[in-house]
Amino acid sequence: MPYMYILECSDGSFYTGSTKDLPRRLWQHQNGLGANHTKKRLPVKLVYAEYYDRVEDAFYREKQVQGWSRKKKIALMNSDWDKLHILAECQNESHYRRLVSTPLNQPKPDED
Known part of the structure; x- marks a missing residue:
């Protein structure tokens, strides 16, 4: 199930990503196995997510929102x-x- 998601990091910054397995990806972020941005700013919390039918759509949305x-x-x-x-x-x-x-x-x- 593809998602575009936004995490809030411990310093108040936001991280935008996309994944096919949201629970697994959140676990990775929380345990320092995610992106460099999040591993330096633990803990992180999920503050927003959108579900998509296709991985391509979630990835496109991630890139769109990252620029906001x-x-x-x-x-x-x-x-x-x-x-x-x-x-x-x-x-x-x-x-x-x-x-x-x-x-x-x-x-x-x-x-x-």
């Missing part, structure tokens, strides 16, 4: 879909929403 900010991971763990959606929006100056919300020839709020 801490705030975005916390929103996922809390099932805060509204906040997750907001945090997923592009924050670049050139993002479409920022251009549309700033009238032409008007300084942006942070430009004085």
